[in-house]
Amino acid sequence: MEIRMASHGFVRIGVCTPATKVADVAYNCEQIRKLVAETPDCRFFLFPELCLTAYTCADLFFQPLLVDQARKAIVQLAEFTAEHRVTMVVGAPIAHRGRLFNCAVFLSGGRILGIVPKRFLPNTQEFYEERWFSSAADLTATELMWDGESIPFGNDLLFRAEGLPDCMIGIEICEDVWVANPPSGQLAVAGANVLLNLSASPELLGKMEYRRALVQNQSARCLAAYVYASSGPGESSTDLVFSGHSLIAENGTILAETERFRFDSQIAVADVDIERLVNERFKNNSYGGARSDASYRVIDFLLTDVTTERLRRPVAATPFVPPVEEERAHRCHEIFEIQTTGLAKRLLHTGAKRVVIGISGGLDSTLALLVTVKAFDKLGYDRSGIETITMPGFGTTQRTRGNAERLAELLGTGLRVISIDAAVRQHFADIGHDETVHDITYENSQARERTQILMNVANQVGGLLIGTGDLSELALGWCTYNGDHMSMYAVNTGVPKTLVRYLVAWCADAEFSGDISAILHDVCDTPVSPELLPPHENGEIKQRTEDKVGPYLLHDFYLYHVVRLQHRPSKIFFLARQAFGDQFTAREILHWLQTFYRRFFSQQFKRSCLPDGPKVGSVVLSPRGDWRMPSDANAAVWLNDLKQLEGVVGEE
Template sequence: MNKTQIARFGYFRLAVASVEHRIADLEFNAEQITSAALRAKKQGCHCVVFPELSLTGYGCGDLFFQSILLERTRQVLGDLKKMTRHEQMILIVGAPIAQGGRLFNCAVVISGGEILGVVPKNFLPNTQEFYEERWFSAAADRTADEISLCGAMVPFGDDLLFRQKELPGCVLGVEICEDGWVANPPSGQMAVAGATVLVNLSASPEILGKQDYRRQLVQSQSARCLAAYAYASAGPGESSTDLVFSGHSLIAENGQLLAETERFSFATQLAIGDVDIDRLYNERHKNNSFAASSAQNAYRKIEFNCAEHAHTPLHRPLPCHPFVPANLNERDQRCEEIFALQTTALAKRLNHIGVRNVVIGISGGLDSTLALLVTVKAFEKLDLDPQGITAVTMPGFGTTTRTRGNAESLIDLLGAQCRIISIDAAVRQHFADIGHDESVHNITYENSQARERTQLLMDIANQVGGIVIGTGDLSELALGWCTYNADHMSMYGVNCGVPKTLVRYLVSWCAQASFCGETRRVLEDICATPVSPELLPPDEAGEISQVTEDHVGPYELHDFYLFQVVRHQFAPRKVFFLARQAFAERYDDATLLKWLQVFFRRFFSQQFKRSCLPDGPKVGSVALSPRGDWRMPSDACVQLWLDELEGLHVG
């Protein structure tokens, strides 16, 4: 994948470096910075951020007052300036810079053989182990907006932003160490003024527990600013007279950690991440609170160019299943949180309407299993008798022995009240009433069964004085893979915020975490059963003949597409690009494109079903309720999206 392709999708490749260095050895430090910059360039990086005072070392102490150190700093900056003339990349290094009779702790931004600007530190820590006010002045104390440096007049101040010409949405804002730890960091104002990539040159000493706090700080600030935040920290080459430095450098984007270095390595380390400028812009466009903020300061914007480097595949997490936790350590916590959201929502609804009975259709499939588990948990929360749950299994023309057996066993094992009602006779009477030939297995044949089941559930709910719990999931709603006024309808839909890939994951987790013996066996077999509405007769062996994913496509692809289109608002070509990256080993380009076209066609054509959804809880960052997250006309045209896909080349 070459640079032109990746840039077209709005990515900016960024590296943070924790370099091997020595206190006051500027020649050695400059060599390490140059070496790290060239390593980063080989990996296609546009920008490399180095730690605070990386040219001299943070721990120079009173050596900062030595004229020879300051003079040599300027000479070394000149050498780095010349290096970038040939390498065409942007370097941000830390250095002490004198101006107006004062000394400033600065970030020097270098690109294209020029020093683009010098940003002095705003906040100087002067407590506990920090004594910066002994040597440095704060940015507010500067007396000029330019300084003479390396033979040129250079912009100087904390009001500088740096914009990439080839990717105008990529705007860099720079702060230094303590600036990012204060109550009102300068990066917040920079973000409001347009900065999408915030960088922090740091020398953060390590103490017990600080690693996690630092990581949370970087992720939180990136989320608050709807930006990327790159934090380059000094390593153990710093003085250990009283402190230890670990070189913990990180890159986060809108709360997500993209990359970080290992700690306590004396060798130079790089953490590289592809920042998605397109994603950040989309997030800002839809966040009216961000748009309503206003920058208190005016900023000078300085443009820079980036060379067209060759690129390896994306340097950022890109899970195939974005709705499912990638880290197994998060599994229990995430699943417990989801169940808490679903059960609390249902418990609130039951309390509000004052009912102690519910009705739920159980097919032996994933969705109804999850809905039943949630309902049982909600009854436990309310201290209600599980016999108030009337679980109805309604075998029809396509029901297999496997799914029916699992449905009946699960109802019994969970202590709910079981009712078994065959729909065969009722549906045949309906066929006779409307004049439909039972041997014609068309949509009328299928949907008549689905609507008969819903009628039964609604009428039983009247019998028991309860409500019908809906079982349909978010993926089915996105694709419209539900029968209008049948499984599409209920009094409360507990799964409406849970996509299919996550449904399977949740049921599997329940089997392992909450149950044992026969209940676990049944749940595991349900997870292993192909997804099917079971509306067509079984095959000759009595097995499911109607596999949903054979007709509508793999749910893992549709859930991936749903996340990229609704959560990030990406254009079809970018969704296809990301799918190629994520599923390179599993699907060829033609398959990915085929199901992406199906996704867009169905997503647009089936909006009318989402426009009249029953109530149900939002669970994750993607939801399709017409009363909340997703407002879309039912007659919107899909052609614009399909036309873009038609222009893509596969193979």
């Protein structure tokens, strides 16, 4: 399924480190052309600082011949952009009114659209730029005459893509980003969401990590993409070595980077999500309240769109779960600390030293129990104050019941086993419900009976009822209103289902050991189920949640992109195709995405009256926190956006 990049708000950008020879303009120009020609699926390219001459020409910059050759090469490259329908930004020395400037030259559609001079010139240690160049602060004109044409000249230029007007480009050069108040900050405030940096950054021990962090942080601070092109080892090695470390970052995340210390030309290509960046700024009132000290001139350029089946950017199938084990363990530790600290604070505030928690042997209640145990340990409370209650019903299996009871015993908590069979049957008789009819009344009567028991026991012992439901269940409304939906403090309310499993597994390895660890691993291997319907004849779980609502793997992906990134449904469908490949068919992805929207909209009323619980990540559905939505909002607009895809999916 091919899509046009601009239709989903993407811009494909190539950041380049071309092979270079010092002072050989013809060679350098040819390497630039070659790199562009060999990357036909990209239409926008950024090259390093002074790439036409090389950065390390030193006093050769005083030679008029070198500067004139660079000027001719710029004209040739401008013509090249028309022939290949590309846009490129290259670095060159530009002479103007008796001064020489280190400049970025913006080329598109066969024309020189603008020239941006460097503002901050390093002149310490190995750098001597003030020997050769003047700063942008020394400009005496805002236009430069070039073969009879007036070219915008200055660091007050912004470049706007005609095919995607939300794409606004700002430019700074090397040292500009290393100073206390980089020009890119003002460019971002003025509307630039793609920030380009033409650089020549010599390599030193530890500098790679610092450079990467600098680029990441500036992209995050500016809510922008930051594209950094750096000179390679073809630069002079008289006193320095250049590695060619070029990067593309988007809002704090590295999308692509080149391999260092390569003498051949390098390019890293990534698809920048302009739509996402615009939305991030919509939501950030600090950005909205920022003001620029300068005015900027906007220059339009034609950005040729790209048609693609595969995005050139990482699209995580599990956005809540880091793929690297070390990072995942760190995140689990942080989340667990947030959960336990939140509960501990609530216990201190209320003065309660007793809590009640219903345990089923499933993932959510197990995690809630582990959080409660560690919160008690943190406060120095006796674990016997934790009243765990398991309430076997019509669908309870021996596996889950056994794990629940054994876990409570090993953890040293109090344990009650209270069967709900008789109470629910009496309730069926009271309301005239046929027990053989396994409908929603049959299921929810059990859930509400369990909550009644838990609430009343909490009153009985003078304690708090700990909620066990997770973020994914809240998104789908997969919780019984005034049943497991309700508690006195919900410790899992910010944790999505895909992460719950990893948290329990992490606890098994990092926080507990022995028999407790073995039980926790078995809980992780147990199918997700509310166990409200009778099991199979062999005692195995019959009712599997994901058979009814769909795979949590997909729903957590949808949740992240709907709530955190605010993407439209058709874009989420496209991204899901990228993330899951052959794991799910296009029809399955579309079906469960439609299910997600229907449930997400129809079940908001449950989220509108949630009990308190800690926020642990960037996605939360608390009506007192990040998500405020009318309970009677209509999903038609979103479902119609997906309906347009049904014909396309049907053809595959």
